[in-house]
Amino acid sequence: MGTAIYYFSATGNSLTVAKDLAANLGEAKLIPITKAIKDLSSQNFDIVGIVYPVYMFGLPLIVADFFKQIKLKPQTYIFEVATLGGAPGLSHTQAKNILKERGLCLCAGFSVVMPGNYTPLYGALPLEKQEEMFRKEKLRVNTIVNAVKAKKCGIMEEKPFLANFILNKLLYKGGTKQIPLSGKNFWAADTCIKCGLCAKVCPVDNVEMAEGKPRWLSHCQHCMACLQWCPVEAIQYKKSTLGKRRYHHPGIKAEDIIKQAQALDG
Secondary structure, rough: OEEEEEEEEOOHHHHHHHHHHHHHHOOOOEHHHHHHHHOOEEOOOOOEEEEOOOOOOOOHHHHHHHHHHOOEEOOOOEEEEEEEEEOOOHHHHHHHHHHHHOOOOOEEEEEOOOOOOOOOOOOOOOOHHHHHHHHHHHHHHHHHHHHHHOOOOEEEEOOOOOHHHHHHHHHHHHHHHHHHHHHHHEEEEOOOOOOOHHHHHHOOOOOEEOOOEEEEEEOOOOHHHHHHHOOOOOOEEEEOOOOOOOOOOOOOOOHHHHHHHHHHHH
């Protein structure tokens, strides 16, 4: 019984929201999806929240897999929160449809705008803009908590624009097929100090150290944790990240992301 908040986070945005939700929902249990997906025994929570970032206008692959496998009681109040830099795309619809196929109901889908972290396209926002987003995040969490405590249903913070459908179809359905192999496009510059942090923060154990340098394997989530947490900004994606400012949530430490990654090891 009780409340559980599952989360997937690479640079701390979703972990921050998950922590704030757990703190304001009382005795809520905070569980990394990387751990939960290893143990899919039936869960007996009354309220379940899933917090994740939006990738390519949809669900991260590991989160989609989690929705397809999580075992809950049909009467569980299920809500999810998408953190995003722009638009939720069809992430809420995806989650709703996956759960529906499994006889479960998504009661509410919320969206929280946070600083974007997709460095291949853009650098980090100015600090003052980040701070404003962080302030608004606290207010959004309060609104979400009130809705969850009241067990409100039918909330879907997703605009049904034709553009969302088109972008999801083009980018998500096409692009996500290439995500597991996208690790081949990461590389470490000569400024790499061989600290191994990139391997430690990878939430899916897709980076290994070989002769002191990182090497990327073939089950990438394209989350950018390795790139964003590099202390000397040596890690690049193709050449599109050269010279761009990096980002991770200032309230989250590398150790917090490492704990999530270590869940893979039991």
